[in-house]
Amino acid sequence: MKLVVVIALAGILLILVRRNVLQVDLSFPLFVALIVLGFASMSEQFIDWVAARLDILDAPRAIILIAIAILLGIVAFLTSAISRLRHRQLMLVRFLAQAVLDAQERANSDASNSVS
Numbered sequence: 001m002k003l004v005v006v007i008a009l010a011g012i013l014l015i016l017v018r019r020n021v022l023q024v025d026l027s028f029p030l031f032v033a034l035i036v037l038g039f040a041s042m043s044e045q046f047i048d049w050v051a052a053r054l055d056i057l058d059a060p061r062a063i064i065l066i067a068i069a070i071l072l073g074i075v076a077f078l079t080s081a082i083s084r085l086r087h088r089q090l091m092l093v094r095f096l097a098q099a100v101l102d103a104q105e106r107a108n109s110d111a112s113n114s115v116s
Helices: 001-016 026-041 044-054 059-116
Strands: none
Touching: 001 026, 026 059, 044 059
16 A cells, blocks of 8 residues: 555656646755655665664654655745745836836826927
8 A cells, every 4th residue: 555655646746747837956856755765665674774873763753754854845945936936026026017117107208298
């Protein structure tokens, strides 16, 4: 059952990349790390090895902690991306407001020149 879940997640990730919903940039390795961790966590030897390296007594918690760390990395990256998008949106709104103001000023100056 675990294998089916991990393969399904890998398939969904592949579909998202192929449809350009998920861009292959800095966040992609984090998603791939989750998939690799999913496959690796099916091995009891790997779980025990990671738990021994991290000095954790309960072996499955080691995998959960690694998954949480990867997810926190994804959240941090997405937060940064949203902040950049918000900044670009504000710059675009300012640019458009300035363009509308300039157009209104030209229209008012043209109207006053034609009346004189």
